[in-house]
Amino acid sequence: MTVLAADGASSSPLHFVEYFLDHRSEDLGLLWSHTWLSVVPVIVGLLIALPLGWVARRHRWTYPPIMSITGVLYTIPSIALFVLVPPILGLDTLDPLQVPIALTVYSVALLVRVVADGLASVPDETVQAATALGFRPLERFFKVELPIAVPVIAAGLRVAVVSNVSIVAVAGTIGLSNLGQLFTQGFQLSTPDAYYPPIVLGIVLCVLLAVVLDSLVVLLNRLLTPWRRAVAT
Amino acid sequence: MIRFDSVTKRYPDGTVAVDDLELVAASGQITVLVGPSGCGKTTSLRMVNRMIEPTSGTIWLDDEDTASMATHELRRRIGYVIQHAGLFPHKTIVDNVATVPFLLGTDKKRARSTAMELLERVGLPAHFAKRYPAQLSGGQQQRVGVARALAADPPVMLMDEPFSAVDPVVREQLQDEFLRLQQDLGKTIVFVTHDIDEAVKLGDQVAVLRVGGHLAQVATPAELLSRPVDAFVAGFVGRDRGYRALGFATAGTLSTRSEPTVATGAPLPTGSDDDWLLAVDGARAPQGWLDMRASAPAGATVTDGLLHRGGTLVTQGGSLRAALDACLSSPSGRGVVVDEGGALVGTITAAEVLELIEAREPEPRT
Missing domain, CATH: 3.10.580.10 (CBS-domain)
Structure with a gap:
């Protein structure tokens, strides 16, 4: 990828808008793949975390080991995980699934605890009543426990999706197409003099993306929990 | 009719919660299980709908062995009311009441209209239907709990200290309304309480249990107060039982004098x-x-x-x-x-x- 450095005046950090307009279709492509990489692993991670969290809640003795293992997973530096995923799973280095898989691991690590704690937030007498009224275990999970756990899970999803936006950027440094590449470009163009516009653009788009995704989770939570806004009259 | 046939519950650590219980809860009547904590009254109740499985013995629902039924089907045939109502906070009041009909696959519209009738029956105004449980007082929630238990018109109801978490005034109201409701409905009810006054007020038959899950005495309230079978029952029914027993004595029609x-x-x-x-x-x-x-x-x-x-x-x-x-x-x-x-x-x-x-x-x- 060749990017021609513009004249000296436009190297001011504030010229990121011009930089964006000059490379619009390319930058939008980066934004789109960044979005995709931020969202899909969280959704897949949640789908995996739901049964794991349920197990951790249902069989209390599994809670400590599950939380320790996922806690350790979360502390592995992202760049190391990106590199480790292909050999462990027998993929090519630079397989397109390498980064999504690593990000899914992080999301699972974060969300298992959230799901287990969300399920623990369901009042005991509510679960008892559901059982006594004749809900089967799966019916009870999807119709009673999960809906009531939504606020706690949504709070965890906000953290997961926002932290994913920043971890995805790191994947740009190993050559994946996303907003992280704007930083690489910035560094490449910074010889001999510092050239800030792509770096600032990358930061601005990452923050905007994080804010938008976070708001979407908040909105989704509101739509799913009308009962939370009902207060004693 | 519910029949406990030498039912025992023994936990793995050796604790015996219910010991060889023989008891019949007659159809259309209120049978109250009463006793101090640790007497196994709640355990006995929860063995009926198999929230707890008996270690040995059989519980019969009419002529069916409850152990032979699928638990969820058994439970849908038995109304259940618990202490803090246990309403579903994420569902509106009307949908809380319609829970079991929904589970049974009843048409939503019909289930909701039945639920509305039940709300009226337990004394809640129709505009409560669209509210959520958090918007109701404890007493109101308990009424919803009773309506929910009645929604699928089960012949049998289990009630676990349903009125003990509300204040005394509301409790008395709920008790009176419950008795009126039962007069109309004639359900077979097993009712658990630790409150002997509640037991003699509500029960057609009162079973006093002692710690260790032994049945001490089964009798009508009047008989229990006038002839406790042993010192434990006498102590449990209380010191002023002679006065309370008068609550079951009438003089036909009281003769009066006129009053200016x-x-x-x-x-x-x-x-x-x-x-x-x-x-x-x-x-x-x-x-x-x-x-x-x-x-x-x-x-x-x-x-x-x-x-x-x-x-x-x-x-x-x-x-x-x-x-x-x-x-x-x-x-x-x-x-x-x-x-x-x-x-x-x-x-x-x-x-x-x-x-x-x-x-x-x-x-x-x-």
């Missing part, structure tokens, strides 16, 4: 041969006693502020306990007797009630 009255709003009468004068409203419902010794300005009328309202009322067919209480609580010493409609019949004195108590036939031996 004054209408509320009328001019204050002057000069009376008695210190107390009974005030009644337009429908002749007693309002309170007027103290004739108190000086009142000339031309004053009988107003609420002048009335002593401490006295309880007894209906003509009421119990001797209620009659005695009406006398003891009345400032004039005369107990006020009313008819079923609440209109004044006359008064009775404590001495007369005592005569009735003494003339009472001894309880037949069983």
